[in-house]
Amino acid sequence: MPSKKLNPNKWVDRYSDYLYNYTIVRVNDREVANDLISETFLAALKSAKYFKGEATERTWLISILKRKIIDYYRKINSRKGKAEVKIDYSDDENNGEWLEEQVPDQFDRTAEDEMENHELGLAILECLDSINEKHAAIFKRKTIDGADTEAICNEFNITPSNLWVIIHRARTALAACLEKNWF
Amino acid sequence: MSKMNKLFFVDCSKAAECCNKAQYKEANPLEKFKLKFHLLFCSTCRKLASTNTRLTETLKKSKIEPCPEAQKKKWKDSIKKEYAEDNA
Incomplete structure (x- = not known):
């Protein structure tokens, strides 16, 4: 269960x-x-005294981040003309990339599918918050970052057998959580 | 257990390990064979293997983007600094 007390030193990891x-x-x-996440963390630290513990840390941070995102759009829209989407490949590095962007989208993939996949990603990360912290950290390194088994074993000072047991527990807990909250 | 049995039969925990390795394409051919052989007789592991494969597909579909480690370090440092200043 997430703690209802603020723990800023763990914010980045969690x-x-x-x-x-x-x-x-x-x-x-x-x-x-x-930049927006940096601003969110700093704003959260500044208003830490107003945190009542009624919501979880993550919900509270997200509510600050939402405001930052809205402010960002307000700012770019207030700059006349700058809010327009402009395609400018003046630098050599990106030269010619427009060709690739002209390729039609896959006909069987819709914006709704993309949105659902992003929502699914957030649901997975939410589920990982609710499982053992060490198991979640190792699972993220292995599955999301795609780190080598050996590198993870050195990082967490565990044996490969330990790693596979932890991965097994994390995967079982994650599957159960997704079964309950997503499927 | 004879040498032959040891080669072909694995218990459920070893089968689960092989199954997890297979999800990350880290199971060697012998482990894959042992897993498949075990699944022929064990319905519990068959169910687990199917859930595990479904989870791998779900993870692939989700397109979670890892946050760069260098950026995480920057955030950690700035939080540490700001937190220390606030509590000074």
């Missing part, structure tokens, strides 16, 4: 993947997403 995935879907720019 919530950064969730916040990151939540933001990039909404702003579609990794740099902007990083």
Whole structure:
């Protein structure tokens, strides 16, 4: 169960993947997403005294992030003309990439499918919040980051057998959580 | 258990390990064979293997993007600094 007391030193380990995935879907720019999350963490620290513990830490951080995202869109819309989507491949690095973007979208994939997949990603990260913290961390390194078994074993100081037991427990808990909340 | 039996038969926990390795394409051919052989006789593991495969497909579909480690470190440092200042 998530703690109802703030623990800022754990915010990045616990919530950064969730916040990151939540933001990039909404702003579609990794740099902007990083800035917004930085601002969210700092704003959360500043208003930590107002946290009543009625919501979980993650819900509270998301509510701050939502405001930051709205502010971001207000800001870019207030700059006249700058809110338009402009395609500008003036730098050599991206030259010619427009060709790839002209390829038609896959006919069988709709915007709803994309949205649902992003929602699914957030549901998975939410479920990972509710399982053993160490198991979730190891599972994320292995499955989401795609790290090597050996590297993870060194990082967490465990044997490969331990790793597979932990992965098994995390996967079983995750499957049960998704079964309950998603399917 | 004879040497032959040891080669072909595995218990459920070993089968689960092989099944998980297979999800990450890290099971060797012998492990894959042992798993398949075990699944012929064990309905519980068959169910588990099907849930596990479904979970792998779901994870692939979800397109979770890993947050870059360097960025995580930056955030950690700035939170640590700000938190220390606030509590000073």
